[in-house]
Amino acid sequence: MLIRNKLTLVFTSLALAIQLTFSVFIYAFYSVYRQQEFYSQLQAKARVYGRVLIGRQDVTHLLDARVPASDLITLTSEQVSIYDSRLSLLFDNKYAEYDQQEQKLLPQLRQVSQAPDGKRLTQVPIQHFTIGQVEGIGTTFAHRGQTYFIFVAGLDQLGRSKRYNLLIILLIGNLGGLMLILLAGWYFAGRFLQPLSALTQTVRHISEAHLHTRLHEGNRRDEIAQLAITFNAMLEQLERSFESQRQFVAHASHELRTPLTNLLGTLDTSLTYDREVEAYRLSMESAIDEVRKVIHLTNSLLSLAKIGSEQLAPVAVRLDTCLLEAVTQVQRKYPERAIELTFDDGLDGFFFVKGTAPLLTTALANVIDNACKYSQAPVQVILQQVRNETETYEVRVIDHGRGIAPADRPHVFKPLVRGSNVGQINGFGIGLAIAQQIIQLHHGQITLEPTHVENDAAGHAGTTVTIQLPAAEEDNAPLTV
Template identity: 45%
Template sequence: MLIRNKLILRFTLLVLAIQLSFSAFVYYFHAAARQQRFSHRLAGKAIMTARLNLGAAASPVDSNAAPARAFRRRDLLTIEQEEISIYAPDNRLLYVSDDTVSQTENLRQLALGPAAGGVPVRFLSGPLEAVALTYGPAGRTYRLFAAGYDELGRAQLASLRLILLAGNVGALVLIILAGWYFADESLKPIARVVKQVKRITARDLSRRVDEGNGTDEIAQLAITFNRMLGGVEQAFEAQKSFVGHASHELRTPLTAALGTLQTGHAYDQNLAEAKDSMASAVEDLRHLVALTNGLLALAQADEAGFRRETVRLDECLTQALAQCQARYPGRTLQLRFGEVPDRLDTPFAVTGNAQLLTNALLNLLDNACKYSRANVVVVLGYRDPVTVAVAVADTGIGIEPAELARVTEPLYRAGNGRQEAGYGIGLAVTQKIAQRHGGELHLESAVGRGTTATLHLMAV
């Protein structure tokens, strides 16, 4: 079901429930008031009849007062299907307004006794409403019964039912129209966002959604979507750049190996010439394998679902130093320790994957050794009590400021470092690994003076 229809339905049901509850409240209290008024009329009729038939001896008021003075205006009103019965203190029937009056319900009420405090008791006598009350002085109490049909009151009640029914039906129509209007007005910003989103395609990711006033929920949704769209645009651009560079880098050794093999097949006349051609092709294929391994490492670093456990970063660094020393036997790698907070159960402990972290550190060490002929200094310490830092510093060729922000892009190489072997994957892999571990890679460099790469990771 559409959100618009859900809003209209819920709004209609809510307001209709309130409307019906109010109508039931009005009808209930009007019916109770009618019943009370009619009961008072019946009681008044019964008392008037008792005064006329029993005389002054049974009157609770002054016996010298004339009976006519005891009449009240309400006593003169006629009641539809009026039935009056008077019982003596010994429960004998003294008076009945009509011989056809049934005494069944009267006798049942008579057997229950008078109500406490002399309050009239309401009950039903067939289709008629009736009351029972006492009359007379203490010691000589008569029981009076009056019944009748409240034609006017019931007619008014029926009119009220009709009015409430028509009002609720009309209100239901207005509620539906109001719900449709407010739902339409409330969803207009969403419809606008949807319309704008439909215009955004993979070929045009630069478009953005209107953020409206920037404060309400729809604006927050648009802001969040624009941020996500910006990330998607960057990812698309990075993917396009990666695919372009990767295709170029892969095509070069493949083309060279193929050309070498084709030339050797066509022109080599002896075994020595064939071996030279095969050796050249093997070297090209080795470059291709190295590049492929680098791309696989980059893809592995992009995966966020690797197994995580508590890892000693100093042990990962020791392994990376050993592997780098094996690659560059004549290079001096100096390991220093920075500040370490007190009261640490396990120093240099982080949460992550030991193999990935070792690869990340090895990439930093390999770059430092590749672009610098002097000693490489590695500092292991803490930036703050919750962040472990590994800084790898060299005094090599450095990186231009304009290129410093791009050297972590896959397959991008700075202009002054392209004479060295490599594919521009190491720093990209290290940055991905840092991000997957909740850390960051920070680079500082000056041309001709060297580069310092610092890996920050959250401590356990």
């Protein structure tokens, strides 16, 4: 069911329930009011009968009394009876069924009409009764020190007619109100959902080729505006992801094409010109070197794709152990390069972090390898503890090489993007991208800043890479990354 239909149905049901409840209360209260008003009329009628039939006539001849029609205005189906204090019938014009009801009420009426201890009653006692649609009362009338009991009953035709007319009016009003509520609910639901419909139409036209399109954010305060803001943020991320993907494919194609082109050229040249075994051997060595580059690039791309997609269960691992393993790996690759490793002397205990040792070792090795690759000077690696809002461990890798151009710094962590000043140094621009993903996976941060060499006339500048990881207690409880 459409949201507009649901809103209309809910609004109509709620409004109709309130309207029907109000109508039922009106009808019920009017019914009670009609009955009370009719009882008041009957009570007044009883007083009139008392004054006319008892006050004007000789009570001993009351049964033979003939009262002029002008003295009394009769009710529909009116029944009247008068009894003396000994419960003897003095006057009546009723039917047999009313006599039975009166015989039940007479003792009760006489009992409540007697004041205790000779006190005078403050209110005239009244008894109500109903026979079918006919309603009646029994009351007392005092005359010349005697108490008489008067019963008056009748059909409230006018009151019931008014109540019936009220019922018809309420039914028609509720039906008309239902139609108006339906129309109003449909109209206002459409108006309230119009911005959402506009968002839907805009989103339907957004494709890979139109990711630059943005939704109208309205007043930026209501729920629909917040939804539009969320969609725009998602589109911004998608646009960046697609752009990064296009750049990644372009760079990967270029990086793969270079060694493959070299491989093809080497094999083609060897096939055409090489005749000696030594020449063939040199060509094969060159071809194997290019194949190794392709394999290394492919493995790096696979590692980059796998990071973050695996289900990891990190435990407390020693960061200093991972760092020593990373330094050992890089030192074997660059045996001529000096790596100065420094630990914080003020630390009590070990450098425990939550993570997986192989991934952390890979990230640290990539950063140190990058420093040794572009610097002939010794590389400094410092591990220290930082106490701020949360306790963290910091690894700083400082080299004094050629540095990174300012224009290249925003792109240094993008895959397959290399600096403009790398020259002939081999590489693919994947190491720092892998390191960043691993550090972020461990809820850490990695930043980069230039390191200027003091008193260097040539103005050489190095690079300082800072890695911060949250400290952890020593335990083996697995956590979810």
